[in-house]
Amino acid sequence: MNFIRISFFFLSLLPISAVLAQNETLRLTENNVEQVIEKMTLEEKVHMVLGVRGLNADEKYLNKVEGAAGQTYSIERLGIPATVLVDGPAGVRIDNKQLRVNFPVYGTAFPTASAMAATWNLSLEEEVGKAMGKETLHYGADVLLAPGLNIQRNPLTGRNFEYFSEDPLVSGKMSAALVNGIQSTGVGASIKHFAVNNIETNRHEINAVVSQRTLREIYLRGFEIAIKESKPWTVMSSYNRVNGVHVTESTDLLKTILRNEWGFDGLVLTDWFSGTDWVGQVRGGSELIMPGTYQADYLIRAIKTGLLDEKQLDRNVKYVLQYVLKTPAYKSYIADFKVDNAYHSSLARKAAQESIVLLKNDKQALPIGKKKRVALFGKSSYELIPVGVGSGKVNHKDTPSVYISLLERQFIVDKETKNFYSNYIKDIYQKNDQKSQFKLSFSSEPKLDYDLIKKNVSKNDIAVITLGRNAGEGKDRSVNEFFELSPIEREIIKNVSDIYHAVGKKVVVVLNVGSPIETASWRDMPDAILMAWQTGQEAGDALVDILSGSTNPSGKIAVTFPINYKDVPSSDSFPGEPKKKPLNAYYNEGIYVGYRYYDTFEIPVSYEFGHGLSYSTFDYSNISINSNKFNEKMEISVTVKNTGKFAGKESVQLYVSAPQSILEKPNKELKDFAKTQLLKPGQSETLNFLLNEKDLASFYTSKSQWIADAGEYKIMIGASSKKIMLQKNFFLEKPIVVETVNDVLYPNGIIREISKKNPIVKYPIKN
Numbered sequence: 001m002n003f004i005r006i007s008f009f010f011l012s013l014l015p016i017s018a019v020l021a022q023n024e025t026l027r028l029t030e031n032n033v034e035q036v037i038e039k040m041t042l043e044e045k046v047h048m049v050l051g052v053r054g055l056n057a058d059e060k061y062l063n064k065v066e067g068a069a070g071q072t073y074s075i076e077r078l079g080i081p082a083t084v085l086v087d088g089p090a091g092v093r094i095d096n097k098q099l100r101v102n103f104p105v106y107g108t109a110f111p112t113a114s115a116m117a118a119t120w121n122l123s124l125e126e127e128v129g130k131a132m133g134k135e136t137l138h139y140g141a142d143v144l145l146a147p148g149l150n151i152q153r154n155p156l157t158g159r160n161f162e163y164f165s166e167d168p169l170v171s172g173k174m175s176a177a178l179v180n181g182i183q184s185t186g187v188g189a190s191i192k193h194f195a196v197n198n199i200e201t202n203r204h205e206i207n208a209v210v211s212q213r214t215l216r217e218i219y220l221r222g223f224e225i226a227i228k229e230s231k232p233w234t235v236m237s238s239y240n241r242v243n244g245v246h247v248t249e250s251t252d253l254l255k256t257i258l259r260n261e262w263g264f265d266g267l268v269l270t271d272w273f274s275g276t277d278w279v280g281q282v283r284g285g286s287e288l289i290m291p292g293t294y295q296a297d298y299l300i301r302a303i304k305t306g307l308l309d310e311k312q313l314d315r316n317v318k319y320v321l322q323y324v325l326k327t328p329a330y331k332s333y334i335a336d337f338k339v340d341n342a343y344h345s346s347l348a349r350k351a352a353q354e355s356i357v358l359l360k361n362d363k364q365a366l367p368i369g370k371k372k373r374v375a376l377f378g379k380s381s382y383e384l385i386p387v388g389v390g391s392g393k394v395n396h397k398d399t400p401s402v403y404i405s406l407l408e409r410q411f412i413v414d415k416e417t418k419n420f421y422s423n424y425i426k427d428i429y430q431k432n433d434q435k436s437q438f439k440l441s442f443s444s445e446p447k448l449d450y451d452l453i454k455k456n457v458s459k460n461d462i463a464v465i466t467l468g469r470n471a472g473e474g475k476d477r478s479v480n481e482f483f484e485l486s487p488i489e490r491e492i493i494k495n496v497s498d499i500y501h502a503v504g505k506k507v508v509v510v511l512n513v514g515s516p517i518e519t520a521s522w523r524d525m526p527d528a529i530l531m532a533w534q535t536g537q538e539a540g541d542a543l544v545d546i547l548s549g550s551t552n553p554s555g556k557i558a559v560t561f562p563i564n565y566k567d568v569p570s571s572d573s574f575p576g577e578p579k580k581k582p583l584n585a586y587y588n589e590g591i592y593v594g595y596r597y598y599d600t601f602e603i604p605v606s607y608e609f610g611h612g613l614s615y616s617t618f619d620y621s622n623i624s625i626n627s628n629k630f631n632e633k634m635e636i637s638v639t640v641k642n643t644g645k646f647a648g649k650e651s652v653q654l655y656v657s658a659p660q661s662i663l664e665k666p667n668k669e670l671k672d673f674a675k676t677q678l679l680k681p682g683q684s685e686t687l688n689f690l691l692n693e694k695d696l697a698s699f700y701t702s703k704s705q706w707i708a709d710a711g712e713y714k715i716m717i718g719a720s721s722k723k724i725m726l727q728k729n730f731f732l733e734k735p736i737v738v739e740t741v742n743d744v745l746y747p748n749g750i751i752r753e754i755s756k757k758n759p760i761v762k763y764p765i766k767n
């Protein structure tokens with residue numbers, strides 16, 4: 001009896017003492033997240049779901065990494081460290097001065113996303129991701145706020161350079177490759193800006209009114225691919241509203257679709273300073289509100305007064321802690337600032353080379369060969385724009401200009417032309433009291449004297465004209481100042497072409513722009529045109545590699561170059577209504593974005609999606625498919641042979657034309673792509689492609705289902721969306737319901753969607 005009593009006594013005591021002992025030493029581990037939350041005060045929990053920006057003055061919350069975009073809250077008592085989030089999509093953006101080391105620190109500036117998409121090279125993108133991840137880790141951060149994968153819906157969008165393409169497959173695949181690379185190094189990625197963030201004008205308030213089908217097939221599809229193929233640690237929600245609801249508060253987007261349908265198990269964070277309904281954000285599924293901390297008092301009061309259920313807060317804290325557990329900070333990693341800069345520079349150069357697109361090359365104007373005499377026109381020839389502005393910028397080492405790169409490769413560059421531009425640049429710098437590349441990149445092109453061109457033509461073998469454009473977040477660009485050439489730019493191309501052609505010499509135009517501009521009105525004048533994007537810190541050297549011919553271009557545009565701005569399907573509705581401070585943007589073009597529109601409605605374009613030339617030529621043959629009846633998947637292979645004189649790579653695109661049913665479909669859609677290795681002249685490679693059920697399916701709004709219709713499908717193997725090299729048909733005997741999803745995100749306004757059958761489709765407003 002006594003024994004039993006004593007045992008009971010001990011048994012009842014033991015757990016209490018164990019708990020007491022644990023309380024004193026309770027530190028966050030994978031197994032005690034809920035217990036840790038229980039031990040937090042309300043204030044601590046609220047701070048846990050906010051960044052620490054407002055607390056930075058307190059020594060305890062000082063920035064761990066100078067120039068980082070944000071940091072999370074720490075609670076030493078519970079073993080919860082602060083974690084650091086840095087921008088951005090083209091490379092790590094932190095200050096060059098880091099207090100913990102006495103040497104300058106540089107992030108490597110890689111080509112921007114629009115340029116990387118033009119490589120069509122997923123393994124290269126993954127390699128770039130790995131390098132970015134290593135810099136993130138070794139410079140002391142935990143998450144890289146990249147990639148941005150919004151659809152390039154309109155050429156005027158300020159952030160186009162940060163985004164990959166007009167096509168969701170390219171955007172999703174490229175993002176997955178980058179995320180896989182970044183996360184292989186032990187840090188996290190943050191895919192952004194989820195979702196439908198295609199307009200920078202009034203970006204915090206603009207409401208994208210989009211049909212459910214368009215959302216599913218175009219604007220959400222890339223995110224879905226990226227989530228499923230790379231499991232990013234975090235997703236950054238966007239500033240805008242979608243169909244009436246701020247994304248930061250949208251349970252439909254952040255919970256129903258992201259978590260329930262796609263299986264996302266990471267952390268959702270807001271974009272910086274998003275919205276004002278913080279209770280709505282906590283409820284909606286914004287688990288971490290960045291950059292904090294001004295919302296703290298409000299949230300505490302909301303809980304104390306019963307406006308917000310504490311359980312909602314606990315849910316979000318749990319996601320934050322689960323994220324913290326994965327971080328280098330939690331694993332006590334100490335930044336050592338040791339990065340293989342030489343390798344990262346060479347990788348940035350390789351990526352830049354592969355992204356440059358040869359749009360035109362008449363009579364083999366390019367390559368120009370070695371040691372030629374070059375006249376360089378355009379201010380950007382002397383100061384390249386390596387990346388855009390805003391959070392997508394990188395504080396990298398100096399970018400050698402085309403001018404410097406040419407000199408270093410023993411080209412002779414016309415001095416008088418150079419002096420003309422140097423004086424102009426000096427003048428801009430003096431006016432701004434500093435070496436302001438920013439001001440220069442937004443300044444107009446200086447007027448070039450006709451006689452100066454004429455006087456020097458005999459001394460030069462070739463003319464290269466570089467035209468630059470800059471852009472960035474918070475502002476969309478204008479047709480006059482961005483999309484179209486200025487009268488001076490037009491005059492330079494015309495005069496230089498006239499004068500050089502008169503004596504039988506060639507002219508090359510280089511576009512140092514993050515996204516398409518107007519080319520149709522002047523493209524006949526020069527002999528060659530290169531789309532050189534903004535390819536990061538190695539832009540100059542990579543460009544000279546292509547110009548000289550030491551590298552064969554293999555880039556292809558992943559966005560269409562329209563003839564006129566008016567041809568862009570969203571041109572009438574962009575940025576939105578009312579025009580001055582738009583509140584609603586009606587996505588009237590529906591699924592017909594980019595080539596889906598131009599191709600289906602037979603609108604001529606200047607350069608089509610997927611276009612890009614090479615110094616070599618390629619032959620496509622032997623298309624084979626595993627069966628002419630579709631059964632769960634379809635395997636396709638194609639042989640590509642280099643039939644030219646230069647070693648080169650070829651990007652091959654697989655388009656599918658699905659049978660039209662009661663649901664109309666674009667003429668063709670990209671469903672897979674691949675790139676050859678470097679093929680020597682005469683060498684061949686067989687490329688493999690795969691189609692699965694979802695690749696055949698379209699979204700039926702009335703049923704909320706992805707359905708692959710029965711009928712005949714056409715596979716088109718293209719060198720571009722217009723250059724279809726091989727074709728093969730197959731049948732799907734019975735329709736397949738690939739997936740049934742939630743009937744959410746109903747449009748809150750009337751969209752007049754373009755349609756082949758009915759020119760106007762009205763969506764009723766749901767009460």
Ligand code: BGC
Pocket residue numbers: 069087088145192271272391473
């Ligand atoms: C941008 C984000 C960026 C964040 C942090 C915001 O203005 O929209 O893309 O990651 O700032 O710098």
